[in-house]
Amino acid sequence: MKTDYIASGAEKLVFKAAWDNQLPVLLKGPTGCGKTRLVQTMADELGRPLFTVACHEDLTAGDLVGRFLLRGGETVWEDGPLTRAVRQGGICYLDEIVEARADTTVVIHPLADHRRELNIERLGESLTAPPEFMLVLSYNPGYQSVLKDLKPSTRQRMVAIELDYPSAEIEERILMQEARVERELATRLVRLGQAIRGLKEEGLAEGASTRTLISTARLIKSGVAPAVAAHVAMAAPLTDDPATAQKLREMARVYMGDR
Amino acid sequence: MTAAAAGAGINRYGFLASAIAGRRVTVQWATRSGALAYSDGQSIFLPSTDLATASHPWAAITAQAALIGAGSLHASMLRQLVGRPNLARRYLYLEMLRATRLLADRLPWAFTERLELQAPARTAAVQGSLDLALSSESLPEPPDYFGRIVPLLGMRTAFSEQGWAALSRQQQRGQMKTTAVPDLEDGDEGESSQILRLFQNPFATGNPLSDLLNSILGAGVSKRRSEASAGDGGGAELPVGRVEHALKRGVHAVLSKLPLDLPGPDEVAANPSFSYPEWDVHANAYRRDWVLVEETEAWREDGPQAVGQLLKTAPVELRRQLSGLGVDQELHRRQSDGSDLDLGALIECAIELRAGHSPPALTVYRTSRRTRRDLAITIIVDISGSTAEELRGGESTFTKQLTVAYQLGQVLDSLGDTVAMFGFHSWGRKRVRVVRIKGHAERWSLRVAERMALLEPVGYTRIGAAIRHGTHLLNDTMRLPNRLLVLITDGIAYDQDYELRYAAADAGRALAEARNAGAACVCLCVGSASDTGKLAEVFGAANILAVDEIGQVTGRIREVCRHALKAVSKRRFAPPRGASGDRG
Numbered sequence: 001m002k003t004d005y006i007a008s009g010a011e012k013l014v015f016k017a018a019w020d021n022q023l024p025v026l027l028k029g030p031t032g033c034g035k036t037r038l039v040q041t042m043a044d045e046l047g048r049p050l051f052t053v054a055c056h057e058d059l060t061a062g063d064l065v066g067r068f069l070l071r072g073g074e075t076v077w078e079d080g081p082l083t084r085a086v087r088q089g090g091i092c093y094l095d096e097i098v099e100a101r102a103d104t105t106v107v108i109h110p111l112a113d114h115r116r117e118l119n120i121e122r123l124g125e126s127l128t129a130p131p132e133f134m135l136v137l138s139y140n141p142g143y144q145s146v147l148k149d150l151k152p153s154t155r156q157r158m159v160a161i162e163l164d165y166p167s168a169e170i171e172e173r174i175l176m177q178e179a180r181v182e183r184e185l186a187t188r189l190v191r192l193g194q195a196i197r198g199l200k201e202e203g204l205a206e207g208a209s210t211r212t213l214i215s216t217a218r219l220i221k222s223g224v225a226p227a228v229a230a231h232v233a234m235a236a237p238l239t240d241d242p243a244t245a246q247k248l249r250e251m252a253r254v255y256m257g258d259r
Numbered sequence: 260m261t262a263a264a265a266g267a268g269i270n271r272y273g274f275l276a277s278a279i280a281g282r283r284v285t286v287q288w289a290t291r292s293g294a295l296a297y298s299d300g301q302s303i304f305l306p307s308t309d310l311a312t313a314s315h316p317w318a319a320i321t322a323q324a325a326l327i328g329a330g331s332l333h334a335s336m337l338r339q340l341v342g343r344p345n346l347a348r349r350y351l352y353l354e355m356l357r358a359t360r361l362l363a364d365r366l367p368w369a370f371t372e373r374l375e376l377q378a379p380a381r382t383a384a385v386q387g388s389l390d391l392a393l394s395s396e397s398l399p400e401p402p403d404y405f406g407r408i409v410p411l412l413g414m415r416t417a418f419s420e421q422g423w424a425a426l427s428r429q430q431q432r433g434q435m436k437t438t439a440v441p442d443l444e445d446g447d448e449g450e451s452s453q454i455l456r457l458f459q460n461p462f463a464t465g466n467p468l469s470d471l472l473n474s475i476l477g478a479g480v481s482k483r484r485s486e487a488s489a490g491d492g493g494g495a496e497l498p499v500g501r502v503e504h505a506l507k508r509g510v511h512a513v514l515s516k517l518p519l520d521l522p523g524p525d526e527v528a529a530n531p532s533f534s535y536p537e538w539d540v541h542a543n544a545y546r547r548d549w550v551l552v553e554e555t556e557a558w559r560e561d562g563p564q565a566v567g568q569l570l571k572t573a574p575v576e577l578r579r580q581l582s583g584l585g586v587d588q589e590l591h592r593r594q595s596d597g598s599d600l601d602l603g604a605l606i607e608c609a610i611e612l613r614a615g616h617s618p619p620a621l622t623v624y625r626t627s628r629r630t631r632r633d634l635a636i637t638i639i640v641d642i643s644g645s646t647a648e649e650l651r652g653g654e655s656t657f658t659k660q661l662t663v664a665y666q667l668g669q670v671l672d673s674l675g676d677t678v679a680m681f682g683f684h685s686w687g688r689k690r691v692r693v694v695r696i697k698g699h700a701e702r703w704s705l706r707v708a709e710r711m712a713l714l715e716p717v718g719y720t721r722i723g724a725a726i727r728h729g730t731h732l733l734n735d736t737m738r739l740p741n742r743l744l745v746l747i748t749d750g751i752a753y754d755q756d757y758e759l760r761y762a763a764a765d766a767g768r769a770l771a772e773a774r775n776a777g778a779a780c781v782c783l784c785v786g787s788a789s790d791t792g793k794l795a796e797v798f799g800a801a802n803i804l805a806v807d808e809i810g811q812v813t814g815r816i817r818e819v820c821r822h823a824l825k826a827v828s829k830r831r832f833a834p835p836r837g838a839s840g841d842r843g
Contacts, residue, residue: 058626060597060598060626061598062597062598062599062626063598067598067599068600070600070605070608070621070623073609073612073613075600168364184368187368188367188368190364191364191365191366191367191368192367194364194365195275195278195279195365196274196278198277198278198279198281198365199274199277199278202274202277202283202704202706204702240700241698241700241701244274246271247270247271247272247273247274247275248274250271250272250274250275250317251274251275251278253317254272254275254317254321254367254369255367255368255369257369
């Protein structure tokens, strides 16, 4: 499927310029605002293979670089996604980088600065990245606990692109393109989304993302009643508290209902 | 369908209102007469008499919330509308058009599509709307769902928001009980200005309270001074007593309607209750289902207290201290996946294979991993009457305890731990009340401080029941591998038939049950070191932290918690005792 990312600002231009100049990119932004979609689109447009790694607490350097595995009675080396990206001159996308352990992120340092090298200790090998290789990290500033923040030394190696939920007008276009819904429905959904995002002091998980708006629109296209779809796909995932859910349900009714 | 039950609380529209207003706004039924909705800037009041509005209240709520969101209810504007209902209606109409354009991106479609709102906005700012409303230009009458503007109400909110901080401590503490006041109806010019006069006190120039009221309510200071100096102002002739009385009445009028989220009858009925056993040291046996614990929402009759001063953000040092709790880098061997091969396991595996066996699983890797921080914490705050006693320095144990609980909870929550927090007090074994401050699944929000403001230090201390309830929460509801119970109290138990040896023995039992079930227990005493000797006996000296000042908690809390957690992790696999609470 062709992926068309609708830009809110200059993010595509900046991404392209960073790639041209062999600079790594740090994408910042809330969940579901389009970070992954931007990377996919750019990999597509630049014609490079994309290696995505969803980072998590137990991700080790070995998971990124590669490791010895057992095959029959032998041990064989297998490249990790980062090594493969370097060898093939692809784009390596480390999603939610702060979830990875600090000692893991150290391996990307020599890749991220002017050296553009990947040291594979266990093989005694050092790879130099070709000009087409690009490192992209993403991270969600609001999501992590204070303990988990990117080290300044890592940050400073990056070109930071800050994304946020798109403006109402652009979000409408995204909905119309992604879920193929009418403008009116798109407008209603976007307004509900904007309203929920405004509820900052209510202890909700993150605000309704563009991703959840698209899911809602798709559910409606499949015949789910609009108010129900908005509740199950946008509002309900934000809370487990019955009273809060009730209030969100009421919002969904007012915004999506026909009255 | 739960629609009928849900219909009970009109505040289910609270999020709709808050989202549009851009700040926390509640929705309530109106207490004053009239068929139109109105707002004081913090709450939206709906007429319960008008059935059309009552069954579909959302449009009226949206309209009033939009006024709040667009800044139409600012005190400086409202001041000029006092006693001028026609002007207020014209202003309302113009502001609604402006607000609809301004907030279009977050208003319901069904609202912005309404016929009356298709007219283009006539003005770009509040002042413009006011000027145009003052002009002679003819404007349409606003439809009913726009509601109405009650200028004095909005100004009162301005007082409660800005005014409170400006009052001195003594004034805040002053006996400002709520009393009934004459209705502040805006339609009547005469009465409104009469109310305004209530706030003017020519005998108290320099009194911050009256100055403040005057400045907020817009009774110009210069006017009052000139009246006072001329000596012929209406108020100047009054006997002092009467003026003060009038001033007090005015203050009460301002304070009596501060917003207060009372639990509706449906919420009260739904309070879960639990029964727990108690250890009878004399009979050397448990008394089954002896204590009845009820979980309730925080509420006090005289409304929320000013706790803003107490609930300061925790110092960074406390965060640093607590961040290391329960986290360790450990090397795990014989993993099915890892960064290195585990040689020992690999050789064994190779032998097995060559010998013709196939090993059950290929666990030949090793990896070093930070042991996950899955820590559940329940903070229990003693809110019995004894904590209300003031200490040297004027603060009570109660306020100190709240401060500590707030800071601990905030830090632990921000570190990613699961935190539940509640207060407890009791009146005998059948009435142990556990007041929710923060639910374990709830994210940290303003609600925590709001509930703390509604805690009242009354009743007695039945410590065993509180510990058992905390253990129940940790073990049966939160279910994480590391569990920590933090009890913040001013002394050992005291309740009806619950003293001395009996109380100490039961508390000790409750703690043993908690530890057997894998929950570490820590006791914090802030401000009152009176009874800590006894507590130390019960808790074990290493698990108790008794300090005079809140700041002293920071340096020592980590060691105490770590000690308690370590002691428990050693006996993690001990079989739990079947003495935790049963749901009643």
